Amino acid sequence: MASEGAGAVGPPLGEMDLDEFRRAGHRIVDWIADYRAHPECYPVLSRCRPGEVRAQLPRAAPSEAESIECILNDFERLILPGITHWNHPAFFAYFAITGSGPGILGELLASALNVNAMLWRTSPAATELEECVLDWLREMLGLPADFKGVIADCASTASLLAIAAARDAVAPEIRARGMAGCDGMPKLRLYTSEQAHSSIEKGAMILGIGQENVRKIETDARFRMMPSALVQAIRGDIADGWRPFCVVATVGTTSTTSIDPVAEIAPICRDFGLWLHVDGAYGGMAAIVPEMRHVLDGCQGADSIVINPHKWLFTPLDCSALYVRDPDALQRSFSLVPEYLKSREEDVTNYMDWGPWLGRRFRALKLWMVIRHFGHEGLAARIRRHIELAQDLVQRIDADPDIEALAPAPFSTVCFRFRPSTLKALSGDARRRQACDEYLDRLNEAVLDAVNASGEAFLSHTRIRGRYAVRMAIGNINSDRAEVDRAWRLLRDEASRLDGEMRQEWRSAARIS
Numbered sequence: 001m002a003s004e005g006a007g008a009v010g011p012p013l014g015e016m017d018l019d020e021f022r023r024a025g026h027r028i029v030d031w032i033a034d035y036r037a038h039p040e041c042y043p044v045l046s047r048c049r050p051g052e053v054r055a056q057l058p059r060a061a062p063s064e065a066e067s068i069e070c071i072l073n074d075f076e077r078l079i080l081p082g083i084t085h086w087n088h089p090a091f092f093a094y095f096a097i098t099g100s101g102p103g104i105l106g107e108l109l110a111s112a113l114n115v116n117a118m119l120w121r122t123s124p125a126a127t128e129l130e131e132c133v134l135d136w137l138r139e140m141l142g143l144p145a146d147f148k149g150v151i152a153d154c155a156s157t158a159s160l161l162a163i164a165a166a167r168d169a170v171a172p173e174i175r176a177r178g179m180a181g182c183d184g185m186p187k188l189r190l191y192t193s194e195q196a197h198s199s200i201e202k203g204a205m206i207l208g209i210g211q212e213n214v215r216k217i218e219t220d221a222r223f224r225m226m227p228s229a230l231v232q233a234i235r236g237d238i239a240d241g242w243r244p245f246c247v248v249a250t251v252g253t254t255s256t257t258s259i260d261p262v263a264e265i266a267p268i269c270r271d272f273g274l275w276l277h278v279d280g281a282y283g284g285m286a287a288i289v290p291e292m293r294h295v296l297d298g299c300q301g302a303d304s305i306v307i308n309p310h311k312w313l314f315t316p317l318d319c320s321a322l323y324v325r326d327p328d329a330l331q332r333s334f335s336l337v338p339e340y341l342k343s344r345e346e347d348v349t350n351y352m353d354w355g356p357w358l359g360r361r362f363r364a365l366k367l368w369m370v371i372r373h374f375g376h377e378g379l380a381a382r383i384r385r386h387i388e389l390a391q392d393l394v395q396r397i398d399a400d401p402d403i404e405a406l407a408p409a410p411f412s413t414v415c416f417r418f419r420p421s422t423l424k425a426l427s428g429d430a431r432r433r434q435a436c437d438e439y440l441d442r443l444n445e446a447v448l449d450a451v452n453a454s455g456e457a458f459l460s461h462t463r464i465r466g467r468y469a470v471r472m473a474i475g476n477i478n479s480d481r482a483e484v485d486r487a488w489r490l491l492r493d494e495a496s497r498l499d500g501e502m503r504q505e506w507r508s509a510a511r512i513s
């Protein structure tokens with residue numbers, strides 16, 4: 001019987017052959033090195049049309065095994081043309097990021113180990129390295145030692161966790177009974193600036209706070225949350241029977257990278273007993289540059305803060321550092337330990353208790369490798385360079401009569417629009433001014449489209465106080481003066497060419513003589 005059973009199972013089904021793995025691994029590492037050496041071979045923004053990649057892929061999974069050789073060939077043939085090259089040094093869109101060498105190698109090792117960093121015992125090194133590198137990062141940022149860190153996949157998740165902890169701190173019964181089951185509970189209110197990232201609203205939507213209960217506080221001329229408006233909103237809400245529970249301030253907002261005055265917001269939160277979360281996903285990282293530490297002024301008084309190594313610390317996606325002053329508050333929201341996950345070790349961190357996840361990637365490994373490879377000084381020098389390049393651009397913009405800065409640039413992201421000086425003479429009364437603004441929107445959009453279509457550089461846009469703004473974000477580790485200058489020349493050339501082509505048509509259409 002036993003031998004019959006063994007026979008029924010069939011021959012052993014092994015893993016990938018190790019020699020094949022070694023050969024393919026070497027080929028891939030060589031490919032990566034070549035790719036990183038010559039990113040200019042590729043258009044930064046993929047030229048694919050919607051559906052083009054999909055149309056070339058088989059409709060069904062292969063029933064027979066295929067060789068890695070064949071799969072890698074298809075990677076180059078089918079997948080690569082559909083890639084927008086975030087690692088390209090002329091990638092200046094959104095917030096530019098970097099999968100640096102040590103980070104890539106860290107990812108490779110983490111995939112090979114494939115550990116699940118859910119409990120301390122499921123890989124003690126994964127948990128303890130996470131605690132260690134987050135302490136290193138906290139110290140580099142100048143944050144106080146009582147902040148404890150956890151790595152999340154992204155800032156959107158990290159902020160969601162912070163908002164959940166804030167919510168449960170004022171209404172612990174929600175955990176058991178849900179919002180609908182809490183009789184007589186006043187409606188909760190969260191405050192953030194009108195410039196805050198959409199992830200804050202999303203967090204409130206997911207957590208049952210409701211999008212309408214996120215109050216967007218007015219910003220000043222530099223796009224910073226106005227503390228006086230915040231106090232007024234909180235007082236008004238309390239008087240009307242709402243329950244304020246959380247303020248989210250931003251260090252480096254997404255559109256303009258403005259910095260909310262956290263040092264003024266923190267005492268307000270303390271006075272009203274509100275949780276203060278700081279979204280420093282992009283801008284917070286600048287604080288590792290000693291002379292930029294001031295960007296986190298006031299964050300010492302926050303309850304939580306998120307900063308993304310995958311944005312501006314040369315660490316491949318995904319890696320977001322959430323710091324909380326009271327890890328118990330997170331655990332009160334998220335810890336739920338079934339029998340099969342119980343473990344007996346004491347005084348250890350079980351990161352599964354800090355969020356909604358169970359399975360957790362060993363993200364600390366790549367961050368450790370990045371921090372060690374570059375060192376604090378090397379990391380700071382690279383971020384400092386990005387800031388210098390952006391400030392240099394600001395000076396060029398300020399000196400150019402045909403370009404207008406649309407927001408201050410405290411970091412390495414610059415928002416501007418082309419506004420040919422010859423147009424100024426045409427904008428007189430309100431009707432003409434509006435027509436001019438509409439023309440400038442169209443012109444700047446066309447300039448951006450032309451530059452992006454060239455494949456030489458990729459920039460994105462935003463809208464600032466109603467105006468279409470070109471947004472240049474310098475953040476890739478290989479972006480240096482040459483790439484910025486080349487992109488700048490391209491932008492200027494396209495702006496002159498397109499203004500020449502579009503102006504007459506606009507004047508006739510808008511009946512401007």
Ligand code: PLP
Nearest residue numbers: 154155156197252253254279281
């Ligand atoms: N917060 C800010 C200020 C951001 O700019 C962004 C993204 O650009 C996010 C949060 C979301 O980051 P993530 O993609 O890590 O969720």
